[in-house]
Amino acid sequence: MSTTPTIVLNVNGIEVIYNHVILVLKGVSLNVPEGKIAAILGGNGAGKTTTLRAISNLLKGERGEVTKGSIELRGERIENLSPADLVNRGVVQVMEGRHCFAHLTIEENLMTGSYTRTDKAEVARNLEKVYNYFPRLKTRRTSQAAYTSGGEQQMCAIGRALMANPSVVLLDEPSMGLAPQIVEEVFEIVKDLNTKEKVTFLLAEQNTNMALKYADYGYIMESGRIVMDGAASDLRNNEDVKEFYLGMGGGERKSFKDVKSYKRRKRWLA
Amino acid sequence: QAKEQFFPVLVYRTGAYAPNGVPFANGYVDYLKLVNARGGINGVKVSWEECETGYATDKGVECYERLKGKGATVFQPLSTGITFALTEKAPVDKIPLITAGYGRSESADGGVFKWNFPLAGTYWVAGDVIIQDIAKKEGGAANLKGKHIALVYHDSPFGKEAIPILQERAAMHGYKLSLLPVTHPGVEQKSTWLQIRRDRPDYVINWGWGVMNSTLLKEAQATGYPREKIYGVWWAGAEPDVKDVGMGAKGYNAITMQHGTEKGSAVVKEVLEKLHAKGQGTGPKEEVGDVLYMRGLFSAMFAVEGVRQAQEKFGKGKVVTGEQARWGYENLNLTQAKLDALGFKGVLRPISTSCQDHMGANWARIHTWDGTKWNFSSDWYQADEQIIKPMVKAAADKYAAEKKLTRRAASDCGS
Amino acid sequence: MGFFLETLLGGLMAGMLYSLVALGFVLIFKASGVFNFAQGAMVLFAALAMARFSEWIPQWLGLESKLLGNVLAFFIAAGCMFILAWLIERLVLRHLVNQEGVTLLMATLGITYFLDGLGQTIFGSDIYPIDVGMPKDPVFLFENVFEGGVLVNQEDIIAAVIAACLVAVLSLFFQKTSTGRALRAVADDHQAAQSIGIPLNRIWVIVWCVAGITALVAGIIWGSKLGVQFSLTTVALRALPVIILGGLTSVPGAIIGGLIIGVGEKLSEVYLGPMVGGGIEIWFAYVLALVFLLFRPQGLFGEKIIDRV
Amino acid sequence: MSKKIGDVILDVQNISLRFGGVKALTDISFNVKEHEIRAIIGPNGAGKSSMLNCINGVYQPQEGQITFRGQHFKHMNSRQVAEMGIARTFQNLALFKGMSVIDNIMTGRNLRMKSNLFLQALRIGPAQKEEEKHREFVEHIIDFLEIQAFRKTPVGQLPYGLQKRVDLGRALAMEPQVLLLDEPMAGMNLEEKQDMSRFILDVNDEFGTTIVLIEHDMGVVMDISDRVVVLDYGKKIGDGTPEEVRNNEEVISAYLGTSH
């Protein structure tokens, strides 16, 4: 791929403040090229979720606001669009913490995902596709979302987003709470959609291993700043990344048992 | 700058009771304007300020506090609840309260209620006269025996004021009295009327205020109860109560506080001429002379005449204090001649108060709605002193005992 | 017996009217999770608009026909409710996305104050009649069966039929259409609903508008019965036990709840009231609802309250 | 490993749990020995969380019984369970969002606070002392979990990972004998998982707390647990040491897949 792909999402130096006082993002910039998978990595509280919320314009409900910088979708400024407008433009976010509609059944949850679409037949096909991806959902289709297990809800949330037939998906911690092989499946689905349907992904992940395995490009975030970015393969081979995020310092995987009683803290930022 | 006699005006021009509060307030203010147009009280101009209570007690108290500081002459709360609260405060602040036709019935006893003036009638007067009229219709009090009268009342101290007198009379005449409370504001009366349907009382007495009255008439219509058999208290016998029921209320009776709709009276003509013709009137011209407008008008007249009376003692042409005004109210002597001169000919009868009697008159008539307007339908009645006096005294004594008050000594009367 | 039947019927009719007001509450709650205390104020506002425009329009246009005046007034009042819905969304709800239930509830109380003031400013605070030609006088049924017959009001029957139709249409809408589903989603989680592209703004305008028109219908019926006056707002208090009994989220619940409450309070007032001095119906309605709640905390038809960790 | 694993402390016998038609658990039995770290694994919806809910009285199983320290229970009641010394954390973060970190953890001490309402209102003598004593304990936990900086922050504003830590802290504050952890490491990166593992091991070691752990990260499970139960569709399909489980065919096909 020698031609530089077009940039779908361009986040330019944004600052986000919650509650008028808590400054969380301190000038974050990132680019997501068309048809690629980009990952934001970083520890707890680094600001990954906030970044995604800023893009999908869901900050308002959290009493946060973007105070500086700009966000562009295919060259169009989108800070003032409503989340619904964004979905109409093909950008859908899967929120952290599932957020299924508790009183609706799994199937109804999925169907709400297709709210913006009109072609019934296509929606039905899409629903089948989601059920294919997550057979578990099919068996629980008639139970209210609140009464399904954590993992089932996570699948439901992802499935629901896919029902919108998006061109850009913002995935916030898709792997959280999922069994290992489901995690793998989810990433396979991501890859699948990416290659077959050219869906662009921006994901925030803690599971660095998986993320870097499937992503094309990675951003590493700490305390509200991007501290490192690069092609996923480069990051995978970066010594620091290896040590802090992949647990392979010194080339070998450490047992969780041995981490006991000692503690390292090295950060790119003090 | 000449000093002015200041009259606070508590009004409610908004909320659930506004339809009735507004005409009253208009009349009240118009009269004060008229007084100035006539040259003041012996030359003393009057000034006033309205304060909106919304018929709420705590708002009323706030208004009272706000306006009393401005040298208030007298308060007229036009709400039983506010009256109760102010009854406690007025003696401390030495400001009299006029509650013409409402408030505590026992406050007619000036020996205990030094500062209260339920001028020209209390609820017990009203109840008494209604029963008299019913008795007359039935061909004498003796025929009341075995009759059934239902009291539909506003479930509040205001509504409950009627109960003692009706019970007293029931014990005398042997009619059956049933009590049917209606919860504020009175728009829900279905079960009341179901009960009336069942019991088919011979008469229904309506002790309502505000929207309760028109609702009651509509329900009466819907249940087919003859409107002729319904009697309203004087707060349930004005135009807003029947206007939108129209023909549906035809035949409905209400007691008057002496006056009815008085479009033809001299004072109304004067108001129209001196104020409304010059665009200085309050409220719509068409409503001048309506029942509640008249009530406001003469309430203001009482307030003013008391001051005039006080000036006799404390200095003509001077502004009097609340305390001095109180003396005026206690020594009112509105003869027919004086009233006629003020333009109330045919509207009011003489009123004279004393240290013991803070009511001053106990006359009333009945008027009846003919579908478009109120017409008098009875002669003058006078409430039966034999019945009411002891009741007033007993109730006042109870109040005094509870409050550890002693009756005013004779010597206090002159002050 | 005849009297019992009459009380029962009276209760059912009153209940139907409560349902009509309750319906407005349920609609908004179901569709946005907002417990709209302003419903009473909306009923008043709508009724005032109807009453006043039906008086003014013939004056302005010099119309003779009362019917035409009423029809025009209805549409103008409906238009007012639409504008109101739009303003409420613009100025209030939009800024309160994702807030807690109580906050939203308080906001609607704020709206109540505002509407109370506005309505009286524009339309006045007198009692105004609405005359849509409802028959006022009673009819008596079964006169040969029971002494005195059983009294019914045609007006009540008409009102009940209208309420029933409205409910049927609205329940179909909620259960069967995709918009209905979206509305329920919004009630569950504003943010998640936004995130999948449900346009909260538009949805809210629609729902409040529908609730506004329900309020208008309720206002016309109540207004034609009682006259339009400030006290109309208190009918909302009558509707509250209805909705908690029926379930905050259930349209049919509003109806069944209304009937139960209507019958319960009339029977209690007529048969128990005299023993304790009367005036018990209002608290009896609430206590009745409360007792039901003890057995079904979500009301008869409400969605089960989910608490799961 | 010098840890001495004791007798069976918690014994789950033939538990079955149904929700309408959904069989969340079918005839599950396993036991937990004193001082051990016992993991429960299984695919999503297998019934792991439901199992914990049965143990601490949130759900009431239709069949089976639970024995804790020799006492038999058909149904547990949450309060009883807490008093007996079983604490837990939650999969979906059940923190008290409006309260600060300290207050959240202090609630864990509430069971041990004895002064009555009047003393608390006056805050004199014993009430004050008690408050301070427990506060001290809580400060230890805060130090231990390294969340000193967030002491007074309302937990709702903390990032997910720290909230999980507070959740753990609240459970620890109860000084439980058995600690039930529901996916304590979900949503954490490697470093944080290491920290969390360290906390768990320390608790297990230093306080001798028995731990029942649900976790999807096989690395963690295999490394730190002593024995593992595997559930699938509400049924138990494996039980044994990590080694045994790892090589169990059924477990591999149902859960682990091939890559582990």
Next chain:
Amino acid sequence: MFYRENGQFKTSYRADQQIFPIAQDRWAILALIAFAFVGVPMLADEYLFRAILIPFLILALAALGVNILVGYCGQISLGSGAFMAVGAYMAYNTYIRIDGMPLIVALLAGGFFATLVGMFFGIPSLRVKGLYLAVATLAAQFFCDWAFLRIGWFTNNNASGSVSVSNLQVFGMAIDTPLEKYLFCLAFLVVFALLAKNLVRSAIGREWMAIRDMDVAAAVIGIRPMYAKLSAFAVSSFIIGVAGGLWGFVHLGSWEPAAFSIDRSFQLLFMVIIGGMGSIMGSFFGAAFIVLLPIFIERISLLVGLSTAAAAHMTFMVFGALIVWFLIVEPHGLAKLWSIGKQKLRLWPFPH
């Protein structure tokens, strides 16, 4: 610049557990209390006392009670007016039926009966939640309205159903003038605020908040929902009941059930939410807001020459609009706004 906690190190947990850990706050609050007791009496006139300060103090006390139930324990209640009424009427009965009953004891007795009634109506909260509970508590409101009108005993068989008290005395001193009444209410408020603050920062307060935030989790860590909820109802209605007694005895002097109508319940809930749920300070802000604002708006409207009716309508509209506006600006109430302000001040002049 001056508002810093830097350099104020706590050497004991006791020091850190103080109500106001920051010294500046401590001084400010002490100064405020001193001002309320000494300064205000010198400055205020009668109108201010009787029409504004006394109602404010009493309603703030009631709001405090409501806040405990609604703000801290999360049980939304619309029955507060009823609990005030119980407090007032029972204090009245205690006061007149028992000879030589001291005023304070009578007021506390009113509070005690309010507690009983409050706990009784709190029982449904064990099963019914949220808005369902809110509406259900209206049962208490309407029932009490009815009972005090209908049952003669409560009003000492007064024909009209209204009651009155006078000649109030405390320890032989008359509580007569506005100033005395003000100080009397202020003393109540300060004492109760302190006690309430102590409660909410103790174990019981944490139990309430835990129940509010997540009741299932609270049960799992051994909090008994029944105890927590009922104790919140009890404490809250006690305070509300005392406030009710003060409202009747000190502010009105004579009252009828309408003084404690459903509007009062709404008003109190308003205060709590506008002021800030779960904040003692918020109750004061809320009470001030709700008591002062309408008066203020009305005055302004009259000043600009509106008629009484128009001014009243304008008051409604502006008041409603302001409530909405404040909720939008800060859904967590004035107290939150205040603390954000303080946070900004702490950062000033170097934001972030």
